[in-house]
Amino acid sequence: xxxxxxxxxxxxxxxxxxxxxxxxxxxxxxxxxxxxxxxxxxxxxxxxxxxxxxxxxxxxxxxxxxxxxxxxxxxxxxxxxxxxxxxxxxxxxxxxxxxxxxxxxxxxxxxxxxxxxxxxxxxxxxxxxxxxxxxxxxxxxxxxxxxxxxxxxxxxxxxxxxxxxxxxxxxxxxxxxxxxxxxxxxxxxxxxxxxxxxxx
Numbered sequence: 001x002x003x004x005x006x007x008x009x010x011x012x013x014x015x016x017x018x019x020x021x022x023x024x025x026x027x028x029x030x031x032x033x034x035x036x037x038x039x040x041x042x043x044x045x046x047x048x049x050x051x052x053x054x055x056x057x058x059x060x061x062x063x064x065x066x067x068x069x070x071x072x073x074x075x076x077x078x079x080x081x082x083x084x085x086x087x088x089x090x091x092x093x094x095x096x097x098x099x100x101x102x103x104x105x106x107x108x109x110x111x112x113x114x115x116x117x118x119x120x121x122x123x124x125x126x127x128x129x130x131x132x133x134x135x136x137x138x139x140x141x142x143x144x145x146x147x148x149x150x151x152x153x154x155x156x157x158x159x160x161x162x163x164x165x166x167x168x169x170x171x172x173x174x175x176x177x178x179x180x181x182x183x184x185x186x187x188x189x190x191x192x193x194x195x196x197x198x199x200x
Contacts, residue, residue, distance in 0.1 A: 009095055010102045017042050017107055018091070025081035031074040032084040035119035036066040039111055042104070049108050055136040057126035065125070069118040086117040108133070165194050173198075 007015050021038035030037070043050045043059050050059050083091070094102045094110035112130050114120045123129075172181040183191040 006095060009098065011104070013046065013048075013104045014094075014102045014107050017046060017104060020045060021087075022081065025073075026076075028070065028073075029076050030070070030081050031076040033081045033087050034070070034073055034084050035086050035090055035111055035114055035117040036069045036073075036122070038087065038090070038107070039119040039122070040066045040070075042108065042111075046104055049104055052105075052108065052133055052136065053128055055140075056128050056132050062122055062126055062128070065122045066119065069122065086114055090114040090117065162190060162194055162197070165190075166197050169194060169198060 007018065010018065017038060020041040022033050024037045024041050025033040040063055043053060043063055053059055053062065090110045093113060094106050097106050097110065109130055111117070111119050112123055112128065112133075169181045169183070173179055183194060185191055
């Protein structure tokens with residue numbers, strides 16, 4: 001697969017996508033591994049990515065358009081497909097964006113932002129952008145969480161007699177390490193009210 005890859009820097013799932021793109025290019029007897037190989041393999045084999053994309057566009061349509069784009073890839077005469085210039089840039093971008101290991105989400109964002117690549121063009125045509133994906137994920141998260149800052153700004157549930165608990169939580173949050181306080185107690189004892197007072 002060439003010198004450009006540092007697969008030890010990838011999560012197992014992300015590594016499987018890159019290796020799968022290589023396999024897909026080889027199966028189709030293509031001369032190079034293109035960004036469309038990576039996108040098709042990702043959408044067909046990674047449920048996380050396909051679910052993210054499906055919130056914005058039709059996964060089947062994107063795969064179909066990628067398959068059309070693959071018809072333009074030169075056929076190989078022998079050996080394994082090498083990485084195209086666009087793939088090398090995409091992989092470099094994904095590796096640079098990773099703090100620890102490259103995740104499947106970083107691979108997808110690298111595909112979206114790959115300049116002038118067939119895969120990024122197809123995604124853009126289908127309105128799949130980084131901003132759209134983030135907005136879709138935020139909407140998903142919103143169904144499971146409550147905006148405590150917004151509630152606190154409205155002035156609901158004033159706290160009375162919990163100064164000690166609030167001070168202790170602030171003390172824990174101010175630490176450099178082990179700074180994740182946990183509020184434990186039965187329903188109705190005021191855990192949410194403490195959090196709202198912190199949000200204020």
